[in-house]
Amino acid sequence: MTADVSPEVCPHAANPPRYPFAWSPPMEMPEALRDVHGSSAMEVTLPSGDTATLVTRYQDVRALFADKRLSRNIARPDCARISKDNDLFMDPHIDPDPPKHTQVRSLVTKAFTARRIESLRPYVQEVADQLLDEMAAGPRPAELNEAFAFPLPIKVICKLLGVPAEDRDQFRGYVDGFLAVTKLPPEEIGKARQNLWKYLGDLIEAKRANPADDLISEFIRVRDEDDNRMNEHELHFWCQGLLIAGYVTTASQIGTGTAVLLNRPDLVREIQADWSLVPSAVEELLRTQIMGSSVGTMRYAVEDIPLSDGSVIKKGTSVLLSEEGANCDPAVFDNPFELDIRREENHHMTFGAGIHYCVGAALARMELQIATESLLRRFPSIRLAKPANELPRALGGFMEGFTEIPVDW
Amino acid sequence: MRVIATPSTCAVSSLCVYRLPTVFDQDEDGLVLILDDHPDPTLHEELHRAARACPTNSIKILDSD
């Protein structure tokens, strides 16, 4: 199962470190990241026990995101598995490489142009304000994930996709199970996946009968008009992907980013004195807090690929593109371990690069900016209600944000 | 200074549109369009940033012309 890695790319080959790297203490970027830039790549051990090659330098990560010699089709039997019990992202019936990928992606991008995203802005603001009103009226301290960080993106993605509001709690449970790596027993992960798949199947049928002006209805229309563009399984798969990606990532980032910011009251004051800092602060929090690490960027080398340090990834190697390695590469970012909310050029890799650049990035940015500003305006003296180092991290899932963020004001 | 973009490689990140809305726009599918291919010199620094930030290297700046 392991990749065929040439010796020069795996300096730690005798005992590859565990990956994802540990967050310790929980507010700081993983300490292990300080040591990863000496070479272009290193070997790591995944929760499944398989090994993969982690590419760590910005220059290499960025280039490899766009490299056709790396396939995203990782359902191959000899590709490393992240988890033995959850084969998320590994559907053998889905081809995530071009040209199939290009066909599907072009369907989706329409919905994510800057203009479309901007037209959602008033809605996002309204939802944020309403949630904050409810939070203000509720008990103190409030738990930020439940009160704000999760409901906001769920409401937004449901509106975009056309998922009924009353179904939110139901599918949220399925999604949480779906994204477990080691934190749930395999049967439960399996059950959650089946439930989510069934839920979406029912929703697709309901929308087929009653189309509306939303993304799922649009997918169904395209699928039904032209069988070659997308089959029923693919339709289902991509709806599921958008629902999950549109909710969990943004929710985790709102929670985690806010927690990190609240741990630095000096920075909070700085933003409150100058709201134009919100976008750069959001980017910096995106750069430094990759809650899912890079477990979602598994690739498979279909040819030999030379790296910038002269080493070579051999054909047949399982490769992880280290977004967090790239994001703290000292060759690109000054003082990479410092939270600098005024960083001017912050071309971090958190949304990937190349043709797979996160299609929801502009939406996520807008939600994060609105969430951050609205929260700090509504509660000028908001603070963590627990010492930062006691906030528990959600380990054992594809998203490693904080599970609990008590705040007071 | 002239700016050109390659819609065929654009990944619809919208980064350039947000950065310089008077220079970049997107078509129906979200692919980059150039509104002004000879931007004012005051925008040049920002233009270089946009080119560097483009996740697909779809923006090129030509110094001549």
Ligand code: SF4
């Ligand atoms: S920055 Fe690049 S990928 Fe993003 S919209 Fe502009 S041209 Fe396209």
